[in-house]
Amino acid sequence: MKSTPLHIKLDQKQEKLKSELDMQDDVVFKQVFIPGYEVSGLFVFVNGTMDYRAFNEVVLDLSAAKVESRHTVSIEMLVISKICSVREQDVETYGKAKEHIFDGKTFLFIDGMANGYVLNLKKEKIRTLSEPSTERVVRGPKLGFIESLQENIGLIRQYSNHPNLIVKQQKLGTLEKREVALIYYEGKASDPLLKEVNNRINGVKTTDLQDSGIADDGEIPSNVIYELKDNVNRTNKILPPLTMGKVSSSLQSDGSFAIQAVDIRRGKLILEGAGVINNSKLVGVMDDEDIAALNWLNGNVKGGIIEAVQHGKPISVEVIKRTRRKVTTELNGDHLTINVKVAYTGRLSEDWYGKENSFEEAYLKEIEHIAEDEVKKDVKKIVYKLQHEYKTGVAGFYRYVENQHPKFWEKNKQKWDEVFSKADIN
Numbered sequence: 001m002k003s004t005p006l007h008i009k010l011d012q013k014q015e016k017l018k019s020e021l022d023m024q025d026d027v028v029f030k031q032v033f034i035p036g037y038e039v040s041g042l043f044v045f046v047n048g049t050m051d052y053r054a055f056n057e058v059v060l061d062l063s064a065a066k067v068e069s070r071h072t073v074s075i076e077m078l079v080i081s082k083i084c085s086v087r088e089q090d091v092e093t094y095g096k097a098k099e100h101i102f103d104g105k106t107f108l109f110i111d112g113m114a115n116g117y118v119l120n121l122k123k124e125k126i127r128t129l130s131e132p133s134t135e136r137v138v139r140g141p142k143l144g145f146i147e148s149l150q151e152n153i154g155l156i157r158q159y160s161n162h163p164n165l166i167v168k169q170q171k172l173g174t175l176e177k178r179e180v181a182l183i184y185y186e187g188k189a190s191d192p193l194l195k196e197v198n199n200r201i202n203g204v205k206t207t208d209l210q211d212s213g214i215a216d217d218g219e220i221p222s223n224v225i226y227e228l229k230d231n232v233n234r235t236n237k238i239l240p241p242l243t244m245g246k247v248s249s250s251l252q253s254d255g256s257f258a259i260q261a262v263d264i265r266r267g268k269l270i271l272e273g274a275g276v277i278n279n280s281k282l283v284g285v286m287d288d289e290d291i292a293a294l295n296w297l298n299g300n301v302k303g304g305i306i307e308a309v310q311h312g313k314p315i316s317v318e319v320i321k322r323t324r325r326k327v328t329t330e331l332n333g334d335h336l337t338i339n340v341k342v343a344y345t346g347r348l349s350e351d352w353y354g355k356e357n358s359f360e361e362a363y364l365k366e367i368e369h370i371a372e373d374e375v376k377k378d379v380k381k382i383v384y385k386l387q388h389e390y391k392t393g394v395a396g397f398y399r400y401v402e403n404q405h406p407k408f409w410e411k412n413k414q415k416w417d418e419v420f421s422k423a424d425i426n
Contacts, residue, residue: 004094010042010111016094017044023186025169026153027101032059036066037075042109044097048154049104051123058083058108058119079110079117088118102163104154123154149179156183164188172201188280236295236304236319237288238271256392256417258286258294278392278417284385293382296375297395299325299342305349308374310367316350317371327400331408336423338397346371383425393420 007013014029021027030043041062043055061082073081080087088105091097092115097107106119153167164186172178182197239260250257261273274291276284286294295301299322306317324343329336348358348367357363386393398416402409412419 005092006094006097006109006114006116008112008114010040010109013109013116014042017097020094020098021101023166023168025181026150026157026167032062034062034065034075034078037078039075040111041079043106044101044109045106045121046101046104046154046157048148048150048152049123049157050106050121050154054086054121055106058086058121075110076113079108083108083117083119086119086121088120090115090117092116098163102157102165104157149181153181153183170201185280190281193282234303236292236301239274239291239295240300256394258291258394261285276390276392276394278390278394283392284390286382286385289378290382290385293378294395296342297340297379297382301344306346306371306374308370310351310370311353311355313352313354314350315348315353315367315370317346317367318349320345320347327397329397329400329404331405334408334412334419336401336408336419338400338423338425340425387421387423387425391421392417397423397425 004016007016018029024046026047028043028045028047030045032041032043033039034041043059045055062079065078065082091100097116100118101107104122106121108117108119149169157165162185166184166186168182169179170182172180180201182194182201184194239258242257242259247257247259256276256278258274258276260271261275263270263272265272272288274286275282276286292301292304301319301322304319306319308315308317322342322344324341326339326341328339330339331337348364351358351367386395393416397420398409398413402413
């Protein structure tokens with residue numbers, strides 16, 4: 001397609017572009033008629049990425065154009081005069097046209113003209129959010145979705161202009177229809193996963209879907225989720241909030257991260273489980289115990305309970321705060337060793353052992369060792385999963401390797417998953 005020149009006739013242009021963009025449900029084709037010249041034009045753009053006020057002004061100018069009887073102006077000169085303030089360049093091939101369309105630009109084709117006009121009618125990103133207090137180290141865009149599906153798709157398009165980013169839209173509900181969009185990278189998302197998602201979407205037979213902004217109980221879902229993340233101070237089974245800036249940073253470095261899953265139980269939103277993403281693909285799903293262990297490994301635990309057994313009786317230790325975390329890396333040739341030390345303070349909150357003596361220092365030391373061994377056991381399990389099942393380092397250890405052994409990192413960053421999977425983690 002890159003070397004294919006544009007057709008002269010408008011209907012041929014439209015047919016060719018539609019065949020090339022068949023999988024893209026968010027690409028819009030809109031015709032305009034220039035009555036004074038009896039000529040039609042065609043606008044092509046990605047829905048949600050355009051400033052519609054500026055677009056409507058261009059459409060009105062073209063629709064109102066008239067032929068001057070004394071000084072006849074060619075259709076080409078007329079069009080150029082009407083779009084001069086937003087015209088960026090002209091292109092002559094379908095490949096270039098497709099590139100500009102997915103870059104958020106608007107294309108104008110005129111019947112009988114071989115070239116096409118690139119119009120800069122892009123709409124800037126909107127709805128910035130304040131910087132999360134938990135992630136001041138990571139710098140990047142902090143943009144949030146809103147209630148409009150097309151605005152959200154447009155926001156995603158502005159982040160990625162790759163033509164393999166596929167947008168498929170459809171309606172749900174049998175009475176009151178609600179539009180949903182499935183967005184994925186062709187060739188990256190696994191076919192079984194896409195099939196499963198499509199089956200679930202097609203299986204929705206609800207007669208009335210609630211407005212996307214309000215839940216059944218009157219709560220705004222995004223606010224509920226935002227408030228749920230504050231539970232990190234009471235449980236270690238929730239991942240820290242993940243910003244778009246951090247996702248972008250991860251994708252550009254080792255390509256992996258873990259993202260919190262949201263579910264609905266008895267009509268209520270809950271945070272439960274997490275997805276493990278590597279190179280834009282879902283490579284595994286973690287349960288709550290895995291999340292807790294990963295939080296211990298990363299030093300992200302801010303609260304919660306450690307449950308263990310002493311002399312056959314259950315005990316509970318409440319986590320108060322982290323006091324220290326240190327990560328060092330060692331190299332023996334090309335073999336990597338990662339050493340993680342994390343220290344927390346806590347207090348004995350529940351003890352069913354009949355001979356307990358929580359006022360005795362030796363007894364508290366015994367409890368401390370039991371809780372520590374319980375955490376170590378769980379961490380070893382998640383390390384094994386990361387290295388041998390998921391085969392990706394969502395724990396973010398690459399940062400320490402990059403800082404402490406920059407030459408080794410530069411040499412091995414393209415095969416970091418393999419290096420991480422073979423590393424010793426203590």
